[in-house]
Amino acid sequence: MAAKSARRVRWRRYWDRHSKTYDREMRFFDRVLFRDTRSWICRQVTGEVFEVAVGTGLNLEHYPPDVRLTGIELSQEMLAIARRRADDLGRHVEFRVGDAQTLDFPSNTFDTVVCTFSLCAIPDYREALAEMTRVLRPGGVLLLADHVASSVRALRASQRVLELVTIPVGGEHFLRRPIEHVRATGFRIEGHDRFAAGVVERLRARKPAV
Numbered sequence: 658m659a660a661k662s663a664r665r666v667r668w669r670r671y672w673d674r675h676s677k678t679y680d681r682e683m684r685f686f687d688r689v690l691f692r693d694t695r696s697w698i699c700r701q702v703t704g705e706v707f708e709v710a711v712g713t714g715l716n717l718e719h720y721p722p723d724v725r726l727t728g729i730e731l732s733q734e735m736l737a738i739a740r741r742r743a744d745d746l747g748r749h750v751e752f753r754v755g756d757a758q759t760l761d762f763p764s765n766t767f768d769t770v771v772c773t774f775s776l777c778a779i780p781d782y783r784e785a786l787a788e789m790t791r792v793l794r795p796g797g798v799l800l801l802a803d804h805v806a807s808s809v810r811a812l813r814a815s816q817r818v819l820e821l822v823t824i825p826v827g828g829e830h831f832l833r834r835p836i837e838h839v840r841a842t843g844f845r846i847e848g849h850d851r852f853a854a855g856v857v858e859r860l861r862a863r864k865p866a867v
Contacts, residue, residue, distance in 0.1 A: 664780060665731070665756060668828055672732035675827070679735065680713055683774070687715075694802045694859050695719045695773065697850070701800055701861055704768030709757045709789060710775030714739030717746055727767070729755030757785040765794045773802045777830050786838055796866040799844060801859065806832040808855025836860050 699719035711728030730736040743750045770789045776782040807813045816831035823829035848861035
């Protein structure tokens with residue numbers, strides 16, 4: 658428990674520092690790699706929507722106006738930027754500081770759960786997915802997007818080398834594929850897209866109704 662707490666503090670400090678350059682970096686990747694993924698994800702939400710690892714709120718402008726939105730983020734500095742962005746958009750969002758691996762919400766709370774470009778940096782992404790599943794209502798929709806292990810062998814080899822640096826420095830993983838875990842836990846995949854040599858993957862999955 659002490660080790661997990663220390664790791665959480667270390668990652669929070671990392672993302673607090675990274676908040677100053679995060680928007681610029683992500684806008685670049687949105688243009689050259691992720692394409693329309695934010696709008697692809699956000700236009701599919703309904704009802705009570707929960708965004709895990711909301712970051713600086715880059716998804717906020719893409720959500721429909723009629724949904725009720727809650728977002729958590731480990732970094733207080735990132736969350737401060739998200740709050741300012743929500744104010745600028747005139748959008749009410751319930752923001753909380755929180756850890757994706759231990760969500761402070763009752764089970765079966767939300768109709769839609771969203772997580773974009775964040776599972777790659779959550780230390781135990783399976784635990785985070787289990788928590789997302791828990792707070793999602795039966796029959797609810799899980800929407801995920803991330804960079805994943807490439808479908809091209811040579812690129813996967815490069816990603817494996819890259820992880821030797823990115824995991825110790827910032828906890829950034831390149832060889833994960835959350836869809837495999839989502840399928841294994843009984844979700845029905847209703848929409849799926851993979852592009853850019855298989856590096857970007859996005860999906861819509863429905864939690865079993867019973």
